[in-house]
Amino acid sequence: MLATLFWVFFKIGIFSFGGGYAMLPLIFKEILVLGLMPVKEFSDIVALSQMTPGPIAVNAATYVGYKSALFWGATVATVGVTLPSFLIILIIDSIFTKFKESMAVKAILSGIRPATVGMIASAVIFFAKTSIFTGGFSVTEFLKEPWQAFDPAPLAIFTLTIIGAVRFKLGPIALTILAGILGGLFL
């Protein structure tokens, strides 16, 4: 189990361009494949991570590791997800200038960056599935009857969160607390 956890999070660490949010679809996939926990439970912890200190990626790795194999699971998963960055940076720091100016590296990154935008957008769908969408979500059903797919009360919280962030410039901690209160009162 520990070896599997390490390998899974090491793999996630290698492909986690674009930071924590872009890592989410990778983790979702591995959780589903390995059957580590219900997707909903993982979504909860990521949602809560908006309020706890530290990068979401570490929070998520620690949580999945702990749930699978307690303290050592958490340790192994966290080390696994951090190690690729660690090794890559030690190598790159020795060829810093070359790396910084390489046109080929720039070209590859110019393609990876938009891909991570797509990855982060896909994470929105995962969260929507366990909150604002009724039941499961399938693209064909969604295209047929878009409004049937939404659960109105969570959709209202979703909309208010966007308004709170864009119009009133509230931070993620305040927005998460407000959404939790609204959920407890009205859902």
Place this chain on the structure above:
Amino acid sequence: MLPLIQREVVDKRDWVTEVEILDIFAISQSVPGVIAINSAIFIGNRLLGTSGAVAATLGVVLPAFLSIIIVITILTGLRGNVIVEKVFTGIRAAAAALILLAALKLGKTAMQGKIGYLIAVIAFGMIVIFNIHAMWAVIFGGATGLAVWLINKGR
């Protein structure tokens, strides 16, 4: 988190210069992993080599690690409570909104030209519609970026 790092290591402690830190942030965004952790690894390595990198990584990871273990301990006692489940549905809806805003914000800077939009849409479709492992979206994006560059260079 980046302004915090900058204040601490440049202004307060003089570990790296103003110019160095900007380079470090830029490259930290270009390699896999979280920018804050990557920057810490860089700075630790610059100061003390590998052992510095290890110390900096532990320092930046530990608060997140410990806070999640505390959260798990508290949550386990609350599971199954009807009100708590409702609160969490609300929080998940907020997370969906916050992540959507993050995607839009990143999209503004990350997508340059039609090819950028195309890559983003294909990456999204690969994961959401075809259920493909997201690492293939990264590989696809990198390969497309490289191919476009090689084609333009060949002209």
